[in-house]
Structure formats: structure tokens, C-alpha cells
Amino acid sequence: MSYKYFSSLYDELMDEAPYDQWLNFFEQQKNKYLPEAKKVMDLACGTGEVTLRLFERGYDVVGVDLSEEMLSVAQSKAFQKGLQISFYLQDMSQLDGLEGFDAVVIFCDSLNYLTSEEQVRNTFERVYGALREGGLFLFDVHSPYKMNCVFKNNTFAYNGDEISYIWNSFPGEHKLSVEHELTFFVYDEETNQYDRYDELHKQRTFEPSQYKEWLEKVGFKTLAITGDFTDERVNDEHERIFFTLKK
The missing domain is CATH 3.40.50.150 (Vaccinia Virus protein VP39)
Known part of the structure; x- marks a missing residue:
């Protein structure tokens, strides 16, 4: 990561x-x-x-x-x-x-x-x-409940003036694990446009x-x-x- x-x-x-x-x-x-x-x-x-x-x-x-x-x-x-x-x-x-x-x-x-x-x-x-x-x-x-029922196969999003993101969570390779695919859009004042950044975060409990x-x-x-x-x-x-x- x-x-x-x-x-x-x-x-x-x-x-x-x-x-x-x-x-x-x-x-x-x-x-x-x-x-x-x-x-x-x-x-x-x-x-x-x-x-x-x-x-x-x-x-x-x-x-x-x-x-x-x-x-x-x-x-x-x-x-x-x-x-x-x-x-x-x-x-x-x-x-x-x-x-x-x-x-x-x-x-x-x-x-x-x-x-x-x-x-x-x-x-x-x-x-x-x-x-x-x-x-x-x-x-x-x-908790196991959060991994299975809150995160897994769910999408979260935030839309702000300076930063926006889309956060998709998928089952990981292990039991009680998830992979979070995060895509950020960050406003750049110099170019007057949004730059995109991608992150992959893995968690396991x-x-x-x-x-x-x-x-x-x-x-x-x-x-x-x-x-x-x-x-x-x-x-x-x-x-x-x-x-x-x-x-």
C-alpha cells in the first residue's frame, strides 16, 4: 500500500x-x-x-x-x-x-x-x-460484523469542493478481509482542474x-x-x- x-x-x-x-x-x-x-x-x-x-x-x-x-x-x-x-x-x-x-x-x-x-x-x-x-x-x-456487513461489496462516496472520492470495498483473499479501492479527485488551483489519484488498501481482522x-x-x-x-x-x-x- x-x-x-x-x-x-x-x-x-x-x-x-x-x-x-x-x-x-x-x-x-x-x-x-x-x-x-x-x-x-x-x-x-x-x-x-x-x-x-x-x-x-x-x-x-x-x-x-x-x-x-x-x-x-x-x-x-x-x-x-x-x-x-x-x-x-x-x-x-x-x-x-x-x-x-x-x-x-x-x-x-x-x-x-x-x-x-x-x-x-x-x-x-x-x-x-x-x-x-x-x-x-x-x-x-x-469487528467481523463491520468487515462482513458494513464494508464488503459496498460503495462510499464524498463530494467536496476541494476533494472528492469514490471508495469501493470488495472481499479480500482471506476470511474477514477486505480490499478498499479508493479514487480521489483533488482540485489544483494552478490548473483549475481536478487531479485523480488511486489507492488500494487491504485490511484484515x-x-x-x-x-x-x-x-x-x-x-x-x-x-x-x-x-x-x-x-x-x-x-x-x-x-x-x-x-x-x-x-
């Missing part, structure tokens, strides 16, 4: 994303299970929206992402705000050299971009190694019980598995599943 063009559009397209809900979820769980947590890794941080918010709430935070383009946007935003935040270019499934964290978060369904079981299990192992004893690991993923099995095999203790930013147990209509774990 390329982020060459997507990274420059990401923040505008995600303008209504519930970033504060992710932050509130983190702080609720942190206050419940590890109130003293301060040192946080925002893994798969993208353009740094969660990273910057964590810093502004007083956390000692670093951002890690696979995409140079996304990190460039994140660093630029931090610089413009005068925030001293370290960003690292790493694949989450090969995370190395970062350790001693009170908490690691992977939000905005970023884990679903790992399309093999091995990558997911490796990520859990690397996160475990990055945490201090007693540290927290929090992440969210798309697993049953909550499978994630739980892999996590506990690594050594994590499961503290909570909940749905849709609530403290409710996951049901068949939740679209987003949240995991809270302890090393």
Missing part, C-alpha cells in the same frame, strides 16, 4: 474522526488500571493526531509509523505547534530498540492493515517487549477470541474487551472492538 498521495489528504478526509474518543478511552483505562502511566508509544501513529493530543495532555509520547510520508506530516504539525516529539520510522511487526514504556496504543484500526497472522503475532510480541512490567497495551480493530489467544500466548493478561468506545461487552453489532491488556 502506498501513502504517497493519501498522506497529504489524510487529515482532511479524517477531519471528523473521533480522536478525542480514542484519547478518552485511553485515559479511562489508564486511570483504572495504571494511573501513574506517563511514557506512551503511539504505534502506527499516521499523521500524529493522537500523538500530538497525548503530548498536549501531558504525556511523554513518541510516535512510530511505517510510512515516511505520514511521519513527515506528523513532524511538520508538531514543529508548527512547537512540540518536541520524537517520531520513528518502523514497521510495527518488526519494532525494535524502543522499550520501557508505561503504555503502547494502536488506534484507528491500524492493526487491521496487517494482513497475515504472523505479522499480528509478531506485533504483539514486539509490543510486549517494548512495555515495562505492568505496562498497558490498548488497541482497537474492526480476526475473531476477538483469536486475538485474545495470541495475546495471552505472548504473556499479556486480558483486562477488558469492549465494543464501540463503551465499557460494554462485545456484541454482534459492534463495529469496533477495543482491547485492554497488561504485561
Whole structure:
């Protein structure tokens, strides 16, 4: 998957994303299970929206992402705000050299971009190694319901003055996987016309019980598995599943 063009559009397209809900979820769980947590890794941080918010709430935070383009946007935003935040270019499934964290978060369904079981299990192992004893690991993923009933074989569209897109989702090669074909039309003031860009994004999820099995095999203790930013147990209509774990 390329982020060459997507990274420059990401923040505008995600303008209504519930970033504060992710932050509130983190702080609720942190206050419940590890109130003293301060040192946080925002893994798969993208353009740094969660990273910057964590810093502004007083956390000692670093951002890690696979995409140079996304990190460039994140660093630029931090610089413009005068925030001293370290960003690292790493694949989450090969995370190395970062350790001693009170908490690691992977939000905005970023884990679903790992399309093999091995990558997911490796990520859990690397996160475990990055945490201090007693540290927290929090992440969210798309539910099986969302993959099968919301995404699969559906089309989404947005028509704005500067950016428009058509987003088609098709079944992927694996169970509970989808392929998102995204076509963007971006207005260019110099040419007074719209430029077209195409992206292919692949996502895969697993049953909550499978994630739980892999996590506990690594050594994590499961503290909570909940749905849709609530403290409710996951049901068949939740679209987003949240995991809270302890090393």
C-alpha cells in the first residue's frame, strides 16, 4: 500500500474522526488500571493526531509509523505547534530498540492493515517487549460484523469542493478481509482542474477470541474487551472492538 498521495489528504478526509474518543478511552483505562502511566508509544501513529493530543495532555509520547510520508506530516504539525516529539520510522511487526514504556496504543484500526497472522503475532510480541512490567497495551480493530456487513461489496462516496472520492470495498483473499479501492479527485488551483489519484488498501481482522489467544500466548493478561468506545461487552453489532491488556 502506498501513502504517497493519501498522506497529504489524510487529515482532511479524517477531519471528523473521533480522536478525542480514542484519547478518552485511553485515559479511562489508564486511570483504572495504571494511573501513574506517563511514557506512551503511539504505534502506527499516521499523521500524529493522537500523538500530538497525548503530548498536549501531558504525556511523554513518541510516535512510530511505517510510512515516511505520514511521519513527515506528523513532524511538520508538531514543529508548527512547537512540540518536541520524537517520531520513528518502523514497521510495527518488526519494532525494535524502543522499550520501557508505561503504555503502547494502536488506534484507528491500524492493526487491521496487517494482513497475515504472523505479522499480528509478531506485533504483539514486539509490543510486549517494548512495555515495562505492568505496562498497558490498548488497541482497537474492526469487528467481523463491520468487515462482513458494513464494508464488503459496498460503495462510499464524498463530494467536496476541494476533494472528492469514490471508495469501493470488495472481499479480500482471506476470511474477514477486505480490499478498499479508493479514487480521489483533488482540485489544483494552478490548473483549475481536478487531479485523480488511486489507492488500494487491504485490511484484515480476526475473531476477538483469536486475538485474545495470541495475546495471552505472548504473556499479556486480558483486562477488558469492549465494543464501540463503551465499557460494554462485545456484541454482534459492534463495529469496533477495543482491547485492554497488561504485561
